[in-house]
Amino acid sequence: MKKLYITALFSILGFNAYTQENLNCIPQPLNENQQLDYNIKANAYHASGKTIDINEVRYLPLKIHIVSKDDKTGGLVKKDINEFVSKVCKYYRYIGVQFFISEYNLIHNSTFFDLKNPSSDESLMAEGNDSHQAINIYFVNSIKDDENQCEGTFGYAYLPFDNIKSTRIVLKNCAVVGDMTAIHEFGHFFGLKHTYNDEVNNLGDRFIENKDNCDIVTDGLCSTDTDPGANFTTPNWDRRTCTFTEEIRDRNGAIYTPPVRNMMSNYTGCQQEFVPEQIEKMKEGLAVRGMHNSYDFSASSTNVLEPSELSATKNIYNSNIITWKDNADNETGYIIERALIDSNEFIAIGGTTPNETTFIDNDVNSDRVYKYRLRPSNSSQPGPAFFLQDNTILNTEKINSSYVLSPVPTDEILNINGNNIGDKLNITISDINGKVLISTQKSMLNEGINVDLSSFTNGPYFITIENLKTGKIEELKALKK
Ligand SMILES: [Zn+2]
Numbered sequence: 001m002k003k004l005y006i007t008a009l010f011s012i013l014g015f016n017a018y019t020q021e022n023l024n025c026i027p028q029p030l031n032e033n034q035q036l037d038y039n040i041k042a043n044a045y046h047a048s049g050k051t052i053d054i055n056e057v058r059y060l061p062l063k064i065h066i067v068s069k070d071d072k073t074g075g076l077v078k079k080d081i082n083e084f085v086s087k088v089c090k091y092y093r094y095i096g097v098q099f100f101i102s103e104y105n106l107i108h109n110s111t112f113f114d115l116k117n118p119s120s121d122e123s124l125m126a127e128g129n130d131s132h133q134a135i136n137i138y139f140v141n142s143i144k145d146d147e148n149q150c151e152g153t154f155g156y157a158y159l160p161f162d163n164i165k166s167t168r169i170v171l172k173n174c175a176v177v178g179d180m181t182a183i184h185e186f187g188h189f190f191g192l193k194h195t196y197n198d199e200v201n202n203l204g205d206r207f208i209e210n211k212d213n214c215d216i217v218t219d220g221l222c223s224t225d226t227d228p229g230a231n232f233t234t235p236n237w238d239r240r241t242c243t244f245t246e247e248i249r250d251r252n253g254a255i256y257t258p259p260v261r262n263m264m265s266n267y268t269g270c271q272q273e274f275v276p277e278q279i280e281k282m283k284e285g286l287a288v289r290g291m292h293n294s295y296d297f298s299a300s301s302t303n304v305l306e307p308s309e310l311s312a313t314k315n316i317y318n319s320n321i322i323t324w325k326d327n328a329d330n331e332t333g334y335i336i337e338r339a340l341i342d343s344n345e346f347i348a349i350g351g352t353t354p355n356e357t358t359f360i361d362n363d364v365n366s367d368r369v370y371k372y373r374l375r376p377s378n379s380s381q382p383g384p385a386f387f388l389q390d391n392t393i394l395n396t397e398k399i400n401s402s403y404v405l406s407p408v409p410t411d412e413i414l415n416i417n418g419n420n421i422g423d424k425l426n427i428t429i430s431d432i433n434g435k436v437l438i439s440t441q442k443s444m445l446n447e448g449i450n451v452d453l454s455s456f457t458n459g460p461y462f463i464t465i466e467n468l469k470t471g472k473i474e475e476l477k478a479l480k481k
Contacts, residue, residue: 025156025181027188034161038191038288045287052283054096059380061102061134061299067125067141070110076139076173082333082351082377084176089335089348091183091263094274095190095282098348101332101378102134102299114142115170118156122170130164133299135189138170150174157185159193160285162292180263180271187264191285192278193219195258195265196227219264223277227258227265242270301380304328307357310386311432312372313460313477315408316401320361320388321479322372323459331376336361341369341387351377357458358409358481401474403465409481410453416465417448426466427451429478432459441468456480 030038045051062085068075081101089098112125122138130136143153154175158166169189175181197218214222236246248256260267263274274282289297307324315321322336333354337346338361352359364370375382403418416427421444429438429451437456442449453461463476 025153025185025188027157027159027193030159030161037162038160041288041291042284044291045284052096052286054094057093057096057098058286059098059100059301060297061131061301062099063103063105063131063134063136063299064101065105065107065125065129065136065138067107067109067112067115067139069113070108072106072108074113074141075106076176077353078333079351079353080173080176081139082335082353084171084182084351085377086335086348086351088182088186091274092186093345093347094279095286097286098380099135100301100375100380102301103131104332105129107138112138113140115140116142116145118143118170122168123165126165126168130167131299132164132295134167134297136164136168138168139173139176140170141173143170143172154179154181155185157188159188160191160288160292162294164295167295180268184263184271187274187278187282189285190282191288192264192281195219195221195224195262221275221277221281223275224259224262224264225257227260227262227267239267239269242267302330302332302376302378304331304376304379304381306383307334307374310372310374310383311460312370312386312388313479314388315477315479316405317408318364318366319408320364320370320372321409321460322359322361322374323479324357324374326355326357328376330378332378333376334359334374335377337373337375337382338370339373339385341371346373346382346385358479360409401476402467402472403474403476405463405476405478409479411481412452412454414451414453414463414478415448416451416463418444420444420467420469421446423470424468425449426464426468428464428466429453430462430464432462434462437461453478453480 064081066075066081085099085101092098107125107129109125112121115121115125125138126136143156145152153172155169155171157169160166169185171182171185195218209217209226211222218224218226236244236248238245242260244260259265259275260270261272262278263271264278265271305328307326307328309323309325311323313321331354333352333356335348336350336352336359338349339346349361349363350359361370361372369388371385371387373382373385402420403416406415406417423444425442425444427438427440427442427449428436430436438451440451458480461478461480463478464473465476466473
């Protein structure tokens with residue numbers, strides 16, 4: 001997953017680097033009445049003494065609106081949506097929130113597909129489509145005048161106020177994979193403002209926030225310095241490394257450290273974290289939303305038959321291969337969750353398409369032992385945890401094996417390659433129950449040995465290779481997909 005993510009991120013940066021800011025979302029400030037109402041509810045939350053405990057996970061429903069053209073083309077695919085759900089679950093566990101898909105809704109309308117005038121067309125798009133029991137996510141091709149899909153505004157959202165409108169988050173299809181816009185927009189949804197200030201356009205304005213006014217200016221939080229925002233003509237700023245190349249001081253001589261890696265900054269491609277004060281602010285926003293009357297989050301989760309034959313094994317490239325048998329016909333795909341073996345903090349690491357029965361976890365640390373579980377993306381019920389098998393044995397095998405199996409996973413033809421050219425080998429392939437499916441004798445060639453697995457069902461297989469010259473027997477695992 002990590003590799004994929006980085007590639008996607010880089011392609012977005014490569015496209016935009018130094019030319020255009022692409023996270024141009026500015027949430028409407030609350031009006032006076034809305035702010036008053038927010039303050040009353042926030043005060044009630046704090047006065048109750050019942051702060052949000054992140055160990056009591058709340059599953060919030062998402063109604064996913066996929067907007068496509070009049071001819072029904074161009075809409076987002078479900079795998080990408082599950083990647084999106086996985087990503088928001090990963091970050092919002094910090095406030096004890098996970099998400100599930102309560103409903104899919106398809107909107108075929110070219111005007112909304114390229115949402116040129118959100119201020120007028122958003123409500124038309126949402127009419128008859130909004131759910132009053134879920135967060136409404138609208139995926140469109142472009143927002144405002146950004147015909148070019150991966151430029152310009154990537155999404156926008158609303159601060160908490162007591163109206164169905166504030167449950168909408170509009171995202172560009174382009175922002176779904178390998179980009180932090182969705183996380184940023186949910187930040188607004190839970191009440192966070194930007195760490196940059198529209199009135200701050202250059203480094204000369206960096207003293208706008210100080211200890212006496214930090215609870216009022218910009219985002220109203222004191223642990224995030226006002227940053228200079230979208231001004232990428234800023235000197236000393238290296239967008240590739242997300243750092244200032246020189247020390248910058250404000251006019252009082254203090255070192256100026258804008259939170260360029262903050263999720264609510266405007267430093268696209270650098271956003272990766274929330275500070276603790278933001279986490280607390282979002283818990284407050286969540287509590288305030290719980291007190292609103294014009295909507296709630298009561299949409300129900302789907303009952304999905306649990307998958308069986310759950311298995312996690314390591315391949316010779318040190319990836320963990322997760323496989324399962326899909327027993328359901330109503331799941332919208334699975335969210336894969338992972339925890340360290342001695343922890344119960346499961347973190348979403350990816351999503352699959354419906355009916356998929358394999359997930360490859362490439363982002364593993366070989367010093368750690370993991371456990372996994374699956375949750376249908378339309379359900380709030382995670383399945384049982386299951387463990388990585390044979391961790392030690394396979395680690396050793398990776399170091400000592402004389403052979404390389406490719407591709408991983410294997411599609412039709414499995415190639416076994418080794419440097420013992422000319423040696424005669426006894427090759428046995430058996431399934432996970434030990435049943436021998438292929439037993440053959442072949443000589444190692446320069447290009448390796450090909451074995452046809454096309455008639456095999458998907459899943460892990462054991463390959464035993466006996467070198468008849470040296471007598472050495474080795475066992476490897478292959479995954480058929
Ligand atoms: Zn924003």
